[in-house]
Amino acid sequence: CKLFGYDRMLPMNTGAEAVETALKMARKWGYEKKGIPAGKAKIVVCEGNFHGRTITIVGMSSDPDSTGGFGPFTPGFEVIPYDDLPALEKALEDPHVCAFLVEPIQGERGVYVPAEDYIPKAIALCKERNVLFIADEIQTGIARTGRLLASCHNSGCSCSKGLCEDPDPAKRPDAVLLAKALSGGMYPVSAVLANEAVMEVFTPG
Template structure:
């Protein structure tokens, strides 16, 4: 059947306005969203969709969660920003909440994920010079092929994505890129005495929800500890219940520092999608390399973001979003496996919790029209579900974690129907 891609009037007007005046640094799916509630979003024409992207896992708690809306309104009427020139009445409570929840001594507040990654890199380098004794200017950070940690100039300097790097040099030195999910490669890189840190995603989300071997992260942590190298877990997309536990890199019950990341980077769902909030977590021996004047942010730790983060984490706990993600994620992958078993061009399903991906093989239909992940996402949109390809013909499926079993089954039906229409 032909893929329906018609665009209605209000939608086209909004797209035209953005295309005329906005920078063309994204390629959005042609739908213009106007409101959201829970797992649903509505476009400017009033059509309802299931959101299966969740703003790249930023709205784990669902769109406009009433508790977050209430907290935001109350804090907005009280105080939104002080800068760190003064103490504020919320930051201490926020820091204690995050440190207690994730098991670290200290938290450094920032705003975006990329800022938090930059913070972790700065901290690791300074730790390398002051604690490990690396010669000045020689500290190195190990990263992985296919990584995505943001788009600042330092972060794209360690990227292997041509779109991220092309035309933006010269690049920041001090990084070594190794294959992902390859312990021997990591062990060889760790032989360099000037290595201060290994920065890694527990699951590579932007690469297409690439899940490493089950023992990769524990073995990588152990290898880093053995060489006195900091293990930095980028949990921006995988953390805060998305993969069925608070941190993807370590079981919730594990409190032994020898088996845990030295540094954790959080963002996205830390505020439930209400406000840019990020954080870097570490114990005293690492975090205390920062002293007044060595790092900062005007907005980092502001009362608005801090209050939202406290409530966002409480919602995850109160509504058992870890358990929901684990249980429904298994159901989702089981249903998608049936499509893999039925349609030869549906190649693979992979994921953990409610961070999953379907890998399809691009084809050409009998009428000559393309059959790619992009076209399938357009069909999903027409059938009431929003998802987006990542890295070619891989479709990421990541709904808000508040989704119910009945809603998930309805979404499975939409995806199954769309795949059959697409065959």
């Protein structure tokens, strides 16, 4: 937590578990904090995404090879084009949206680096609409892009000094998902990082 500047960390075993936990956290936050009516929470994701292979996660994929033969899928997701701020802004008009889950760099079918201002402006839009911005850094985190997190680029974060120290917390994701590189490949581990105001929706037990 200290390294990345968040209050809490919830450890898991796999990247897919981290994503599933983040989805649960976002929905629960939507109901308890944002006041979304029960059963109406929606999460926005992007075309071309890869967040894992569980039934819920493949259900929000735009890849027919991932979805074919596995339906029906978990409802409550809206898929929009990647690196498209107007599409995100339109999706966030729905008051039932509780979160935007996105990879700062897509890396499943080639490497897709978005426009330099995409992530910072997407974070700003989410803050403006009271929507959680969840950065899936499972493939990009732990200095794989030259910064501790790919979402640190163009954000003003000084993580090049060894710690994520953003002078403006409003420019940071509400939650970050990590896995693969946490253990250097020595053992399976993943994590959901978030601040108290978000993570407190989970209670022990």
